[in-house]
Amino acid sequence: MTNEQILWMVLSSILSGLLGVFISTYYYRRHEDRKYKLSTLQKFVGNRFNLKSEIFTQSLNEIVIVFGDCKNVKLALSKFHESLGGGKEQDALVSLFKSMCEELNISNSEFNDSFFLNPFNTVTKAEQSLERCHEIFKSLMATRASVTSPEHVRALNMISIEFPKESYPFVLEAWKVYFDHLNSYPENNAESQPEWKKDMGVYLCQLLKYMGDALGYNFDVVDINKGIYAPKAHAIVELELQQFRKGVIDFLHGDSTVKMEITNMPPSN
Structure with a gap:
């Protein structure tokens, strides 16, 4: 085996190792990013029965960071913020919910807007x-x-x-x-x-x-x-x-x- 062949094998091993690390890191970051987004969406949807609760407010405030790379979500969040006090908060809130679901490929077509606006609340x-x-x-x-x-x-x-x-x-x-x-x-x-x-x-x-x-x-x-x-x-x-x-x-x-x-x-x- 010539020196060139040995050098080529060494370089191939290094490049394949680096490529493997890059791919692993990429998919790991995507996985973590999706996990954080799902966590925010879960708090957002799970606490919508009390829009003034601390947890729901926290989920709203962290959207701008967790979904910082999602143009549609940030636009919907901005429109919801502008709608506060104007009487159209419900429509803007539903749009924000839908944009977050679309970003995470979660289907919401089976439910109409009233499903989000009238959450389950078994506590009288x-x-x-x-x-x-x-x-x-x-x-x-x-x-x-x-x-x-x-x-x-x-x-x-x-x-x-x-x-x-x-x-x-x-x-x-x-x-x-x-x-x-x-x-x-x-x-x-x-x-x-x-x-x-x-x-x-x-x-x-x-x-x-x-x-x-x-x-x-x-x-x-x-x-x-x-x-x-x-x-x-x-x-x-x-x-x-x-x-x-x-x-x-x-x-x-x-x-x-x-x-x-x-x-x-x-x-x-």
């Missing part, structure tokens, strides 16, 4: 409302030792919306009593404040008891009032923050002074 509105009521109750129970926390206040403000009087009369009545008490804080009567705070705990326990009964929880007032874990460190931090805020406000209003002490006087000339 009553079940969704009941689930929200449970979440509100859980939030109040979890934060009943920290009644000034944003989570607790938000849950309280949701009661009048999610617990209609027709379905939860005792809850609404207890909420009104508690709400009236919260708005009657004796700010200018320091002697009445401890009693007011004690009554606040009683009214909150009554409210939680009625909510628990209505939602099928077996709690009594003792469980609600006593079964609380509140670390002392949290109470200390909260007290210190209140004292700090009060001190700053009093200083800014001129109601308090700042103590200063000179420890080192410069020498006189």
